[in-house]
Amino acid sequence: MRLAFLVPPMMLLAACGQSEEKKDAPQISINAGDGKGGVQISSNKDGSGRIKIGGDGVGIDMKIPDFVDLDVAGDFDIDGVKLYPGSNVTTVNVDARDNGDSGDKATVELGFTSPAAPAKAADWMVAEFAKKNIQIQRAGDTLRGTTKDGDDFTIKFGADGANTKGDVTIIKS
Numbered sequence: 001m002r003l004a005f006l007v008p009p010m011m012l013l014a015a016c017g018q019s020e021e022k023k024d025a026p027q028i029s030i031n032a033g034d035g036k037g038g039v040q041i042s043s044n045k046d047g048s049g050r051i052k053i054g055g056d057g058v059g060i061d062m063k064i065p066d067f068v069d070l071d072v073a074g075d076f077d078i079d080g081v082k083l084y085p086g087s088n089v090t091t092v093n094v095d096a097r098d099n100g101d102s103g104d105k106a107t108v109e110l111g112f113t114s115p116a117a118p119a120k121a122a123d124w125m126v127a128e129f130a131k132k133n134i135q136i137q138r139a140g141d142t143l144r145g146t147t148k149d150g151d152d153f154t155i156k157f158g159a160d161g162a163n164t165k166g167d168v169t170i171i172k173s
Contacts, residue, residue: 078168084121089111089112095109111167112166112167114164116164117159152173
């Protein structure tokens with residue numbers, strides 16, 4: 001379980017903000033581990049969640065009443081480039097399970113909404129990446145690039161009425 005070190009901090013984060021009234025929080029899912037065991041952490045839009053830890057001689061499955069109180073949209077960036085202003089992260093999925101293939105990869109997927117049309121939100125992010133000297137390729141309203149650490153990313157912008165509903169995928173290698 002190469003990501004077992006994440007368990008204590010995640011359990012501490014679970015207690016954050018329990019007395020505060022919850023607003024519409026993003027859904028979060030984290031899966032890490034290998035064939036010998038793993039860690040699964042999840043939360044719902046209301047902030048409630050669950051942590052499961054399993055492995056050789058270990059089995060924990062507990063409810064977490066208030067998973068985390070994090071500003072995911074505010075904290076998220078790719079090499080210093082944030083989502084379009086006013087964007088909200090709706091889902092976070094992290095898959096860092098070791099499936100036995102050669103290579104140590106993790107996939108991070110974020111769903112988001114933005115208060116602008118897809119082309120406008122994509123144009124804004126293209127300009128922000130250019131300010132940071134990050135090379136990206138654009139095909140319509142889809143951006144692709146590689147972070148300074150060598151991680152590949154894709155950002156897709158789709159129409160949601162006059163606004164944007166999009167996805168970010170980062171493959172960490």
